[in-house]
Amino acid sequence: MKEIYFSKHARLQMRERGATEAEVKETILTGEKLPAKKNRRAYRKNFVYNKLWGGHFYRIKQVMPIVVEEEKIVVITVYVFYF
Numbered sequence: 001m002k003e004i005y006f007s008k009h010a011r012l013q014m015r016e017r018g019a020t021e022a023e024v025k026e027t028i029l030t031g032e033k034l035p036a037k038k039n040r041r042a043y044r045k046n047f048v049y050n051k052l053w054g055g056h057f058y059r060i061k062q063v064m065p066i067v068v069e070e071e072k073i074v075v076i077t078v079y080v081f082y083f
Contacts, residue, residue, distance in 0.1 A: 003072045004028060010065070010075040017080035018053055019063050024078055027063045040076070042066050049082065058082035 004025055006014075014024065023045075031045030042064055049061040062081040068074045 001029065002069070004075065005072055006075045007077075010078050014078045014080075017078060018061070018082075019078050019080045023047060023061075023063045024065045024075060027065055028067065028073060028075075031063075036066050040066055040068055053082050056082070 006021065006024075010024075013019075014021070027043045027045040031043040034042040034044060036042040044062060044064045047061045047063065049058050051058065053061075060083040062083065064079040064081070065075045066077045066079070068076060
């Protein structure tokens with residue numbers, strides 16, 4: 001497996017949106033692969049959450065990093081969705 005690096009922007013988005021580095025790495029390793037714009041790739045994985053986020057209770061947290069894959073994997077941003 002290629003090494004995974006995080007851009008500064010990705011780390012900021014992870015903090016603001018509630019994703020951990022471990023969740024992002026697990027998503028890249030075991031999640032669903034999707035095409036993304038500009039020759040990028042998205043990965044998507046649902047995690048059991050059962051907690052409050054932003055004052056609301058959610059059962060599922062979906063983590064979706066957007067990456068550039070070359071000789072290494074660079075995470076450029078991370079989206080997080082709560083259900």
